[in-house]
Amino acid sequence: MEHYFATVARGLEAIAAKELEELGAKDIQQEFTGVSFKGDRALLYRVNLESRLIFRVLVPIAEFKCRDARELYRQVRAINWEQYLQCDRTLAVRCTGSNPQLNHSYYTALQIKNAIVDRQRDLFQARSSVDPQNPDLSINAHIRGDRCILSLDSTGESLHRRGYRPAMGLAPLKETLAAALLEMAGWDASIPFLDPLCGSGTLPLEAGLKALKIAPGRLRDRFAFEEWSDFDPQLWKQTLVEAQKRELSELPAFIGGSDRDPEILQQARTNAENCALDRQVRFFQTDIADIEAPCDRGILICNPPYGQRLGETQELVSFYRLLGDIFKQRFKGWKAYVLTGSKELSKQVGLKASSRLPVYNGAIACTLLEYELY
Template sequence: MNQYFATVARGLETLAAQELEQLGAHSVEPGFCGVAFEGDRTLLYRVNLWARLPFRILVKIHEFTCLDAKDLYRGIQSIDWLNYLTPDMTLAVNTTGKNDRLNHTHFTALQVKNAIIDQQQSNLGERSNVELQAPDVRINVHIERDFCTVKLDSSGNSLHRRGYRPAVGSAPLKESLAAALIQLSGWQPDQMFYDPLCGSGTLPLEASLKALNIAPGLFRVRASAAKAGRFGFETWLDFDLSLLEKLLEEAKDSQLDTLTAPIWGSDRDENVIKQAINNAQNCGVDNYVWFSQMELADVVAPADSGVLFCNPPYGERLGRDSNLGAFYKLLGNVLKQRFKGWTAFVLSGNKELSQSIGLKSSQRIAVYNGTLPCQLMKYELY
C-alpha cells in the first residue's frame, strides 16, 4: 500500500474522506485541508480520474527529521532520485509549512532543488532543468515542526480545473466547490435541479456530470495533447499506460445516456448564458442541460418540486452594489411565492445580505469559497 494525501478546500475534509472511501481508499484520515489515505497504483489513477472534491493527489515518498537547512539538504539527498527523475526530465518544487529555522518557502524550495540536482551531477554528470508550468515531476515538500515530508504530485494541474470550462463568468465557483455544495445538499438525480443565477453554468454542469455518472477527469484526458493538461503521473518513470487506458474505458462504459429529472440554468446576462452553453458542449452534456436567458423577476418554478441552487453576488470581488439588498429581497420573494414544494440552497458570503432574503433557513452549513467564509443556507419552501 502506498501512502497518499488529497488536498481539499478548508471545511470539506470529511466530505472528501467519504468520497475517497467510496472510490476504494483505505485507512482514510481527514486532516487540515486534506485527507490521508492508502491504496495501490490503480486507486491513485482512479481517484485522479473520478474524485470531484480534491485539488491534488500527493504520493508520499519520504519523511525525515528536519531542524534546519543542512538537515533538509541531507534528507533530500538520502532519496535515490534516479527512481523518480532522469536528467532529461524537468522538475518543479512546491513547499508548504515552516519551522523556526526554515521559515521562507522560496529558500526551502531552492535548497530542495539544489540537493536533487547536486545528486544528479555527482552520479550522472548532468542535471534536470526547472520547469514551473508543466514539469515532468512536481515535488511537494512540507515542513511541520521538526519533520519534513516529501511527496510527488500525481495530478499536475489542480483537479478542480476539469478542462471543460474555458469560458467563465465574473466570479465563478471552482468546479470542486460546486460539486461539494451539491454533495452537501443531498440532491439526488431523480430530483429536478434548477439554478436561476447560473452564470457560466458551473452548478448545473457539475450536477449533470454527477447525474450522468461522468468522470470529471475524462475532460483532462481529452485535452492531454497539451502537456499542461495531463495528469502528473503520466510523465512519471513508472507510468502504466495500459492501466490508465483500462480505467478510461471503464469510465466511458459506466456513463449514463439519460437524465431521470431535468437540469436547468438561467441568468439575466445573455453573454454568460452563451458561455454556459459552450461549457456544456465541452462537457458533452449540451443535449441534457437546458440554459436560457431570463431575469430573476421572471423566474417561475418549472415543476411542482425540485432543488433550487444559486450563488448570488455577495459584494466581494464583483464590487459592492447598493442594489444587492433589493436583489436578495427579490430572490426571497421569488422563492417564497413561486417555488412552493421545492427545497432551495443559497450560498452567501455576506450575512447582512442573506438576511434580506426574508426566509428562515432550516439549515446553515459553513463552507469556504476560496478564502472567504460562506454559508450554504437551506430553505424548505411550503
C-alpha cells in the same frame, strides 16, 4: 497498499473522505485541508480520474527532520532520486507550510531543487532542468514544525480544472466547490436541479456530469502520473474503459441554469459544448424577477454576490429580499440553497433557514443556507 494524501478545500474534508471511501480507499484519516488514505495503483488512477471534490493526490516518499535550510538540503540529497527522476527529465518543486528557519516557500523549494540536481551532477555529471509549467516530475514539500514531508504529485494541474471551462464569468465557483455544494444539498440525479444565477454554468454542468456518471477527469489532457517511470499504460486504459462503461446517455431529470446576461449565458453554453452536455443541460436567458419553477419539485442552488466592498452590501439588500419573495411565491415544493459570505444579507431573504452549513469559497468564510419551501 500505498499511502496517499488528497488535498481538499478547507471545510470539505468530511465529504471528501466519504467520496474516497466510495471510490475504494482504505484507512481513511481526515486532516486539515486533506485526507490521507491507502490503496493500490489502480485506486490512485481512479481517484485522479473520478474525484469531484479533491484538488490533487500526493504520494509521500520521505519524512524527516529539517530544522533549517542546511538540514533540509542534507536530507533531500540523501534520497535515492534515481528511482523517480532521470537527468533528461524535467522537475518542479512546490512548497507549503513553514517553520521559523524555513519561512519562505520559494527559497525552501529552491533548496530542495538544488539538493536533487547537485546529487545528479555528482553521480552522472548531468542534471534535470526545471519546468514550472509541465514538469515530468512534480515534487511537493510540506513543512510542519521541524518536520518535512516530501511527496510526488500524481495529479499535475489541480483537479478542479476539469478542462471544460475556458469561458468564465466574473466570480466563478471552483468546480470542486460546485460539486461539494451538490453533495451538501443532498442532491441526486433523480431530483430536478436549477441554478437561477448560473453565470458561466459551473453548478448545472457539475450536476450534469454527476447525473450522467461522467468522470470529471475525462476531459483533461494529462495527469502527472503518466510521466512516471512506473506508469502502467494498460492499467490506466482499463481504468478509463471501466469509467466510460458506467456513463449514462440521458439525464434522469431536468438540470438547468438561467442568467439575465446573454454574453455570460453564451459562456455557459460554450462550456456545456466542451463537456458534451449542450443537448442535456438547459440554459435560458431570464431576469431573476421573471424566473418560474421548471418543475413542481426540485433543488435550487445559487451563489448571489455578497458585496465584499463597503457600500455594495446596501445595494444588494433589495436583491436578497427579491430572492426570498420569488422562492416563497414560485418555488413551493422545492428546496432552495443560497451560498453567501454576508450574514447581514442572509437576513434579508426573509425566510427561516432550516439549516446553515459552513463552507469556504476560497478564503471567504461562507454559509450555505437551506430553505424548505412549502
